[in-house]
Amino acid sequence: MNRIIALVVAIVVVLFVASSTVFVVDQRHMAVVSGRDGAAGTLAGPGLHVKLPAPLQNVTLIDTRIQSLDTPDEDNYVSADKTGLLVNPVIKYRVSDPLKLVAETKGDTQGLPDRLALLARSALGDAFAKYTVADALAKQQDIANEARDSMQKAAASLGVDVLAVQLTRIDFPAAMADSVYKRMIAARQQAASEERAKGASEADQIKADADRKQQALLADAYQQAQTIKGEGDGNAASIAADAFGRDPQFYEFYQSMLAYRNSFKPNDVIVVDPSSDFFRFMRSPSGAASPDAAAAPRKH
Secondary structure, three states: OHHHHHHHHHHHHHHHHHHHHEEEEOOOEEEEEEEOOOOOOEEEOOEEEEOOOOOOEEEEEEEOOOEEEEOOOOEEEEOOOOOEEEEEEEEEEEEOOHHHHHHHHOOOHHHHHHHHHHHHHHHHHHHHOOOOHHHHHHOHHHHHHHHHHHHHHHHHHHOEEEEEEEEEEEEOOOOOHHHHHHHHHHHHHHHHHHHHHHHHHHHHHHHHHHHHHHHHHHHHHHHHHHHHHHHHHHHHHHHHHHHHHHOHHHHHHHHHHHHHHHHOOOOOOOEEOOOOHHHHHHHOOOOOOOOOOOOOOEEO
């Protein structure tokens, strides 16, 4: 009976020793095996591994997948114009150097989220302090990228890569939301008024330029028209002079016909001397004076 008890005890001891010297690492993790002497640990990948029993060697499992850190409560940040903002950030990170992480945290890797949260608050505080409220609302991605870059520099010493910072909420404290919204509305209205005034000024300038161009075109066209008309009148006069010079009698007849047309209007009553030289082409197509013209005046 004593032999059986001793055998059982021996088996239990062997199993205990075996369980403390053999460990398994799955695909989601990396293991850091470190000793009591403070020497740098060794890295073990996925699979079955052997180590010395604790406390001679300890194993720390590190999750190497991309992880999210979402703070449950809003953090309060102050903008460049001294306005408070409530912000919910989400941090995407991954452990890229498990050995460095274990060395920097002295094996206490459970405190990594808290350290990253402190880095995020500091980085976001510096980023928001550079922007006014209006700019912060319009440039959320720029602020998130600045915070990510700042966090990455600090987190690199921990063996952590900060992949992204996302701002899931930016809001105002309830006590000041109404006044902030009113200031934003007033600022936008002022900007809109300035844009409308600028547009009206540009429209007036364009209209004035168009009017000047129109007047210049009309003046140039009138000048060209007058030049063409003068040339035409000159050519017409030259042609007429040449034609009338060939037949002076016809020229006199034509001029008399024009005078009759301009002098006599419908329904006019004119008392004249028919023997006047003005009517000689009425008395004769050749315009010769007639000795037998009646001396008494006639009505036309």
